Amino acid sequence: MRFDDVLETVLSSTHETPQAAAAAWRQLVDLVGRGRVPADGAVMERLHELRARVPVTTRSASARALAGARPPLALVDLLACDEASVGSPLLRHVELSLANWEALLPRLTPTARAVLRHRRDLPGEVVRALETFGSVDFVLPGLPAPADVKAPYRLAAPIDPLPTTTPPEPPSFKSVGSVARAIPLVVEALRRGNDNDVPAPLPDGTFRIADVVARIEAFQRDGASPAPEAPAVPAREQFRFEADATGVIRWVEGVARGAVIGLSLATPAQPGGTGVDGGAAGAFRRRTAFADARLSLAGGLARGIWLLSATPVFDTATGRFTGYRGHGRRPNPHEQAGGAAALRADSLRQLVHELRTPTNAIAGFAEMIEHQLLGPVADAYRLQAVAIRADAGRLLAAIEDLDAAARSEAGALELSPEPLDPATLLRRALAEVEQLRAVRDCSVDLVAGEGRVFADRRTLERLLTRLLGTLIGAGEAGEVIPVTIRPANAAVELVFGRPRALAAYAGDALLQIDEENSPASLLGTGFTLRLVRNLAQALGGTLVIEAARLVLLLPAAAGRIADQAASG
Template sequence: MRFDDTLDTVLAADLSSAFEQQSVYRQLVDLIGRGRVPAEDRAIETLAALIPQVPLAVRSASARGLAFARPPAALVALMARDELSVAAPVLRTAMLDDGEWTALLPALAPSGRAILRHRRDLSSSVLRALESFGPSDYVLEDGREVAAVPAVADQPLAPVADAIAPEPDPVSQDQVTPRSDPVVAGPFSSFGAVALTIPIVADAVRDAETRGDTPIESTAAPEGPFEIADVVARIDAFRERRERSAPAASPRLPDAAAVDRFRFETDAKGVIGWADGIGRAPLLGRSLMLAGQVGAASIDASAAGAFRQRARFRDARLTIDGEGLAAGGWLISGVPVFDPASGRFTGYRGTARRPRAGETAAPPKHERNARPDAFRQLVHELRTPTNAIVGFSEMIEMQILGPVADPYRDRAQAIRRHARDLLGAIDDLDLAARIETDALTLRPEPVSLRAVIGSVVDDLLPLCELRGATIAIPSRDAAVQGDRHAIERLLGRLVATLLSATRAGEVVAMELTAGDDGEIELAVARPLALAIDPVMAVDEIEDDSTLDAAPLGTGFAIRLVGNLARELGGSLAIDEQQLLLKLPAATPVSAQRASKL
């Protein structure tokens, strides 16, 4: 007999922190949407309660992750009532039967039903149900009060001035009397009544009646259906008068996007002395011989190399800092110029243009913003099967489903150990993505560093015995201000990375001191095998034991520790003797010293 308690485990999670709320929301949407757990009422109620607490970006990413996953009707109904960025991905791909669609339609917003109208796989009964919402979905809502529309088509249309209830006009206030007739509700409106709600139509009508203009064909009220030609003529006349009375527009200067080319010339020393087609201030005095950063401009080294050989160059990169027409990146090309009489080199003449799409290494802005979110979604997809691997390996190792031979139990233990290492790497990737997208939630509080270090060392004792190294815990304690979970993660990853670089008999000594700038400094002795710049160095793996500490490499771990330290308001520095970690003190250092005195 098998019992699946996945849903109970997720619902029993602690929801006191924002991180846990987002995690539970993502897990419930994934499990229910992919049919791994039933859509029970308690699960749907939990999701509904978490919606106000979970950011819209997280909810939208979870909805996009359900593409073609066939979520149940209860989950579709819940997410369809959310914001449009959450409802749209689900409504575009959800597969429900006719009865479920018909029951869901009244609860949808007009925008949600509009999405369903663009689907071509819905049955005729669902399409007929959608058509019944047409009168309410197609209403143009702009906050205006429109007068009643005659229910019978052959009745004359009310005067135009009576059909509009605008703000009182000082000129026409004594000429136009608002109607007091009650508004008659009706499912349909004539085209003329809808046209009267358009601002340009209302302005034209008010202008015509203020000036006392008569209708185009006769001064009497029109008989029969509404004539749209009358309104069109009034609109044209109103536009013509407004254009004649409008003041002449001042000439507009070209913006930065319009200036995409310029020309330049240099002297025999490569100094730019003339430029045309752009602001010359950032360019004059810049030399092609000085590659790299030169004041407010940065010139590619390829131009300097061509200048030394008096050769032509093409598409060298020029970057101009600041604001204005010249700011930004350019691709410059030039040809050497020689005196026809003497053959003496006189300088360069060239042109510059803006880079086209695809000529720069940087991805488009929307891709840069979307890439971390997509990466976090991938990390979430990796975490789910890895957790399943850990669970199944534990079942085999503990013989829950029946007796298992010892060799298979040993294999299951190895699978569980490596899967947990993989989970640690996945957590590191998720943490790095959250730091990059500014999605890391921190709750500062006073934290005892010595207590956290002691807990981290206890967890890493097996690795210490495997490496034959020793960790010397600081003799004194100090309190820092930061998120306890983040500090534990920082110190755990830092100590594990240092242990992976130790050798037999080596001691990793730690010492806590109070800095002069309101920070607590943790100095850690640098193992001899750790590079001075581990971020740029190539990892050298001597044995498989290092995989337990730094599965993604020493450089990634140190970079992650440094980024996390900056998020906490501190820093990480490495020199030949030690690693110096600085974190904000829980109380100012001056106050600590005063209390000791």
Template sequence: MGQWVRFDDSLKTVLAADASTAFGAQATFRQLADLIARERVAADSETLGRLRVLRDQVPASVRAAVARSFALGQPPVELVAMFAEDEQSVASAALRAARLSSEHWISLIPQLGPGGRAALRRRDDLGRDVERALASFGSTDFTLAYTPEPQADAMLDALELGSVTPSINSPGKDVAGALQMPAETDRQPSAAGGFDIAELVDRIASYQQQRTPSATLPAMPAVDHFRFQTDAEGTVRWTDAMPRGALIGARLIGEAAFGDAIADAVVRDAFRQRISVTDACLTLGQPGMLAGAWRISAVPLFDPATGQFIGYHGSARRARSEHLAAQMAEKSNAEGLRRLVHELRTPTNAIAGFSELIETQLLGPVAPPYRERAAAIRLLAADLVATIEDLDLAARIEGHALELRPDVFELAPLVARVVAELQPLAGSRGCTLDLVPGDPALSIACDERGAERLLSRLMATFISAAQSDEAIRVTAAKGVSTEAMVTVTFPRALADMPEDRLLNMEAESAMDAPGTPLLGTGFALRLARNLAAQLGGRLAIAPSHIVVTLPIAVAALGEAQPTGQAV
């Protein structure tokens, strides 16, 4: 039986297309370059010659786009070399996107100009042999060429020869006047030819002083969208955003963002699962045209030959005004909550004070049943006041309005004072609060009232969850070089609980227990974590205990820096 022979006539089809029009030339250029890059057509003199003929009819932006597409294939070195002959924008795009072997790069480097080699030096995925080949050109290769305008050259030549005397209305009046130095500073050309460096410096300085200021450059258009492509690690390797330096090398998608590029958890989860991302949040913090909030959508890329994950390709757009409005509304909600807290605090304090007057019989004799009810009201009012204070603190942190003072104080007395104040609460729950003595000379640099409130609220939350005959251990010690640690062990009800579940616990059912947070253990722990961050420390959760770290004082209050100032 005969065998089927498949004939690929793609090249014949492309070369037969009409390239006499601008659109036809661009289409033919794109298709032919794509066939060569995918190795479906040989990169011989005929095909490369055809590309060179079409090159003058294709805009530089289209040629640069074709060069960037090399990142998705394995273009031959002959094709990359041809694109490297093009103008700088096209050559740089090809050299940044192409992936060649070290041998091919080494053979190509001598054919490149300084601009092309500069583009290669910005890459971090080249082999050591290629880096040594680039370094072999020496420091003289780090130059930027500049060709003056022909009119300027002619004027300078004429002035050097003394054959032109600009008239009053001559456009070159300022230049000529600037370049004519006083007689005592005029020098003759040196024997080696040309003028001394000092004379050139004098001429440049004089021209800069006497020339009229140039017109203000037009402002660059605002950037509201861009495209990007990452490697398998989530690092941006290509983008069409301007300036590209703000994005190239930044890790937008990955386990941890750096370089002032912060992506939300949706992006990180999608990256781990190799799935698409739609309208995820990205914040670029570096100053410049690209700074601010963005919405990104991206799809994963896989190698057609091996199926291996090779990165993401996506686009980003500015966050819409409704998202910014939502942030402003959130800030307004925090301000409203603070006003509501202020309105609740006054009557609650009045109720607590009046019930205490009845309980202590300061206004006269009171029957025992009423005194018992007044005591119960006072306890409930105290819990409500504590809850209002927590809401006020949370609103101030959320609204960036928390005022902290840069104090310096000793940690051990503060912890001992908090433990002593909470012993009656621990006694009512039937548990104990054990304090391990710490270093009495250990000093902390942050707001003392804020640190006391943080530790008091944290210990009170643990006591409210403790059972009878259970002990909660409190330890204060020095951690790393600039941190002090306060460790509090979990009660059995909270031990070995996942962090997410612990921070999202709702209000407990036993709301009548003394010291139980009215807003729930999860809210109390989240508040403690945010307050620790405001104080310049942090809160870490372990299976058996929780650790609060605070900054150690340098030496004295004058030397310690305020670490807890709100933004």
């Protein structure tokens, strides 16, 4: 029997320091957003209390971390009614019932409702409800809103925007003089004009155009007051971009277009100049994905250092490379110095080395006890030694996965690509996970087509073993997992069916699964799938997550051998 006291621990902790308040905010948002604790009064009261003490960057990051989750209405209301940088990431994907949308929409700001108007997956009732706020959200500043916008609405019934029972309003004609009086230049001229013998307005409140000209001339003659400073434009933190087959960025969203459009991913920038570093240029030459490549921009609001991540795009009909799609972000504080990612990876690899040595020693001593190499041992102790050796083996496998993840992040994987038969490697991987398959009582249906891949043998074997182990570990009794190998232009597709237990996770939410005690890996399903994706990218391929299957795209051996022959 297990008792989850995480909520009590968080609520009972002191949050006097800013760091403690930020940590408590992240923990509570994650617990409530993923349904681990109910959104009751004590939790939401604590969140409302912490919001004013937590920086907006932390609140925005916690909202983005809820991608793929189904947070309750109370938490959605708290985040959506916050600043635009906090509520917008959540409103772009959150799913609510019609009743909850009806309760939430009136509480949102016009900016938040504008985010919802760009969604194409909302129910028709919600779209019609958003249209009823047009008279509020689209009204020009300084003009009064219509009196009927406060009337309640219902999502279930369409709203007639032009009621026939309402009598027509009188025409809202305004004279040129009355309109001109609202111009700031004329207002100041009127204030100063009375001291310069300028003709006064007519008795009905209007005045002639000549009078307007006279007052403006008087205002310009006496001098104008300094214009108020324009409000500072908030700096952008991320943007999206697309590049063509030559590596030139042709489209960007989220940052000033003039600063990024026209930059090339194919040519590294000169020291101190504008452009990308050698990592992005090297990935472009290999037509592979890259992550956290440095982009330097000079001038404008977008000046400074950005970190770019992108994946290559290929034409599905011809297999021809068409460019890149990706995003850029500002580096985190610990990433400001150059080489921070490599430093983190080196630290993790050092930790892996320190873990591997004692684990190997434990496994070795357990094996000596099991085989009675040090003398006779009672059967009970031998069984304990067998269990210890098995646990040490699982721990060693997790350590090796951490080492592979660190090496892939730092780009330090030692690869020796060669032509390989994926069907043969899949059969070897199935033999390694046979014991797990027998325990889960599910089967794998392998349909091997033609096609050889060009990849590193050791890395590909690890990738296939971990991927098959994860899918089989999630399989149910009697379930059949289909695996198909087929050529796809310049690549080879390995198509894996998704078990029913993973069907509830859409898109990249599959990579965020953090369950404990996974049958396949101590590190969990999400970590293993992220490792598989990173290893696939290191091999020059990619892992595509579809609704009912996982597609592993690897470079075909024939195409790579031809490229090498042409370049040689």
